[in-house]
Amino acid sequence: MGFERMWGELAQVGRSARTGGYFRQPWTSADNELRAWFVGEAERRGLDVEIDGVGNVIAWWAPDGVTGPGVLTGSHLDSVRDGGAYDGPLGVVSALAAVDLLRERGFVPARPLGLSVFAEEEGSRFGRACLGSRLAVGALDWAAARELRDRQGVALPDALAGAGLDPGDIGPRADLAERIACFVELHVEQGRDLVDRGEPIGVASEIWPHGRYRFEFKGEANHAGTTRMEDRHDPMLTYAMTALAANKQARLAGQRATFGRVEAEPNGTNAVPSRVTAWLDARCDSDAALSDLVEVISRQAGERAERDGTAVEVSEESVTSAVSFDADLAARIAGDHEGGDWPVIPTQAGHDAGIIAAAGVPTAMLFVRNPTGVSHAPSEHAEMPDCLVGVSALADTLERLAGP
Numbered sequence: 001m002g003f004e005r006m007w008g009e010l011a012q013v014g015r016s017a018r019t020g021g022y023f024r025q026p027w028t029s030a031d032n033e034l035r036a037w038f039v040g041e042a043e044r045r046g047l048d049v050e051i052d053g054v055g056n057v058i059a060w061w062a063p064d065g066v067t068g069p070g071v072l073t074g075s076h077l078d079s080v081r082d083g084g085a086y087d088g089p090l091g092v093v094s095a096l097a098a099v100d101l102l103r104e105r106g107f108v109p110a111r112p113l114g115l116s117v118f119a120e121e122e123g124s125r126f127g128r129a130c131l132g133s134r135l136a137v138g139a140l141d142w143a144a145a146r147e148l149r150d151r152q153g154v155a156l157p158d159a160l161a162g163a164g165l166d167p168g169d170i171g172p173r174a175d176l177a178e179r180i181a182c183f184v185e186l187h188v189e190q191g192r193d194l195v196d197r198g199e200p201i202g203v204a205s206e207i208w209p210h211g212r213y214r215f216e217f218k219g220e221a222n223h224a225g226t227t228r229m230e231d232r233h234d235p236m237l238t239y240a241m242t243a244l245a246a247n248k249q250a251r252l253a254g255q256r257a258t259f260g261r262v263e264a265e266p267n268g269t270n271a272v273p274s275r276v277t278a279w280l281d282a283r284c285d286s287d288a289a290l291s292d293l294v295e296v297i298s299r300q301a302g303e304r305a306e307r308d309g310t311a312v313e314v315s316e317e318s319v320t321s322a323v324s325f326d327a328d329l330a331a332r333i334a335g336d337h338e339g340g341d342w343p344v345i346p347t348q349a350g351h352d353a354g355i356i357a358a359a360g361v362p363t364a365m366l367f368v369r370n371p372t373g374v375s376h377a378p379s380e381h382a383e384m385p386d387c388l389v390g391v392s393a394l395a396d397t398l399e400r401l402a403g404p
């Protein structure tokens, strides 16, 4: 079915020789190369390719006379900074391989079967996770999105135009949820659940709510040597104490809080900074727990700022509410094979599938075991035999959903 060939073709795109990790930032050369690769794979299979203005691609397998809402499967090809090979591409390559397998079985779809690649899933460039799928279902307004700028100050429409896309083609569409009957995303597992259970495949029950918040700490720049410790207004100190508080609060509450990105100004070794900006990623098992956790961390940041003679402002960049996947579909996929049910498990990672489910489309996710349990880092992994079980599970699911 060509899985290993395709996997090999992607292996060097956007790869760092130093770390072995990948950075496939949206609408840069690595991402454009991957999108072109996908279009090529779709065309060699005779699929009809549509690309919207943000670079979401859908390749349709719809034999003559087969119309109506489609069955969609796919994932994304962009990555986080220094990420792994599997987060995203595994779902895309598996979708192509599943089509090959279905054709080998002689299957002909009775509803259009679409393979999708969504743009900027990770939010690594414009800070909005699942930007492409949000725009595709109208969960994010193009009028708001077009104002976004990346870290270099490039506006989103300019980034799109630079990648040869036509940003004028996004806003008016936003109708994906009406065009599809269901969505299935296969993804590498991003934690240790399946390894611990000794299972190659899992099915998602829900995604935890997830938010990104910008903490702006302001102080007073001053000399690192001559300024007495008691005379400082050091925003780095306020930030550091806030990071400790976030870690403690998340542990106490059984939730997740991470400061993974920090910027200091002027960022000199021998000066107290004037400003530190840090981004909190928080994930909890309910919407209420998420707002409680962020409120406590924000309050503690404010109290610490008062003590340090600094100031802090917190702004919400994006919040994705809890998502429950279609329970019947999950149960059917979990039970649809020999040798006992696959586990149905929650995940704390965000996915396009969550955006599409929240738009009212019956949606399911399949996870493939990751022996390292590590993700968003170079050591993310999946063994080839498990990947092939994943392809066959996906093909079985699509056969059921798109069959007569």
Ligand code: GLV
Residues within 6 Å of the ligand: 121, 122, 129, 348, 349, 350, 351
């Ligand atoms: C995306 O993969 C996320 O969960 O942040």
Ligand code: MN
Residues within 6 Å of the ligand: 080, 087, 122, 376
């Ligand atoms: Mn990811």
Ligand code: MN
Residues within 6 Å of the ligand: 076, 087, 088, 121, 187, 350, 351
């Ligand atoms: Mn992903």
Ligand code: MN
Residues within 6 Å of the ligand: 121, 122, 349, 350, 351, 352
């Ligand atoms: Mn993700």
